[in-house]
Amino acid sequence: MHEPRDPAELLKAAAEDDHTAWDQLESRFGSRMWAVARACGLNETDAADAVQGAWLRLLENLHTIREPSGVGAWLATTTRREALLIIRKEPPGFPSFDVVHDPDPATAVLEADGRHLLWKSVSAMHEPCRTLLQLVATDMGSQQVAMRLGMPVGTVGPTRIRCLEKLRTLLSLQETVQ
Amino acid sequence: MINDEYFLAALRLAAGSDPIPGHVSAAARDAFGLRVSQAVTAPPADCATPRGVRGGDGPGMIRFVAAGLTFDLEVTVGDGLIDVAGQVFPHPGEGSHVDVRTPHLTLTRRLARSGQFAVTGLPPGWLSVVCHRPGFAPVQTRWVRIRP
Numbered sequence: 001m002h003e004p005r006d007p008a009e010l011l012k013a014a015a016e017d018d019h020t021a022w023d024q025l026e027s028r029f030g031s032r033m034w035a036v037a038r039a040c041g042l043n044e045t046d047a048a049d050a051v052q053g054a055w056l057r058l059l060e061n062l063h064t065i066r067e068p069s070g071v072g073a074w075l076a077t078t079t080r081r082e083a084l085l086i087i088r089k090e091p092p093g094f095p096s097f098d099v100v101h102d103p104d105p106a107t108a109v110l111e112a113d114g115r116h117l118l119w120k121s122v123s124a125m126h127e128p129c130r131t132l133l134q135l136v137a138t139d140m141g142s143q144q145v146a147m148r149l150g151m152p153v154g155t156v157g158p159t160r161i162r163c164l165e166k167l168r169t170l171l172s173l174q175e176t177v178q
Numbered sequence: 179m180i181n182d183e184y185f186l187a188a189l190r191l192a193a194g195s196d197p198i199p200g201h202v203s204a205a206a207r208d209a210f211g212l213r214v215s216q217a218v219t220a221p222p223a224d225c226a227t228p229r230g231v232r233g234g235d236g237p238g239m240i241r242f243v244a245a246g247l248t249f250d251l252e253v254t255v256g257d258g259l260i261d262v263a264g265q266v267f268p269h270p271g272e273g274s275h276v277d278v279r280t281p282h283l284t285l286t287r288r289l290a291r292s293g294q295f296a297v298t299g300l301p302p303g304w305l306s307v308v309c310h311r312p313g314f315a316p317v318q319t320r321w322v323r324i325r326p
Binding site: 014019022023026030031032033034035036038039040041044047048049051052053055056057059060062082085086118119122133134136137138139161164167168 | 187188198306
């Protein structure tokens, strides 16, 4: 078994015409990019455009990425930027294209390799937040969540907001500790 | 509310719901075939006429400039397809041609003496034009998204 190649190595190989390396970048970061585009509220067609746009930007910048080891974060941030341009209906050829890193911890959860940390944090929460967020993660509707948790449907939305707020605080605390 | 949406997306990602569709992954992998060796990328530049693309009531102009070449692209979206009338100036020289590309279709056109070219019936989505000129590096416009 070969050790998986690190992102900087994959980027370098892709810049040297290694199609396999490009495919591995897609395997590594494609899902996260999709989640970023969907998190911006895009439908499937527009999310597909945002993700494709980010890959095309990478092609344009294959030899000029400043921090090759951070190519995953670059792709996620670029996806988000393309998504926001689509949402704002900016005309084609919109001039500025500076990729800026977003300091929001919620963005960091998606854009860094923080998913395991996120899931661990959810698992450590008290009820009903733990189960509610796990159910929400599987796209279960409010009515079904209410039935599973034995709570009135009307309270699912406000409870969800409170649980997300708690999760945000938990993650911020963990970030401070690290 | 975008922060909450990010959290929910992260949770869905961690839970494996809303996975990336296969065709999106496949398109990303195929995009590698769109690289142009040694190409100079032309960014958008200011244009005397209003920028933008309009459907039905008239074309919009997008300008790109790099390596001494200017690309003016007049893009029209109608009936769900894209028409491009373009000009490269100054003329890049005898034997030059342009590739008008989308991720799934590339159309090649010789340049007229005026540097003008035209293509019709492209699928909506991402679009780029590459100018190939003998003895020089190709120049490609930055990819732009064209949708009705």
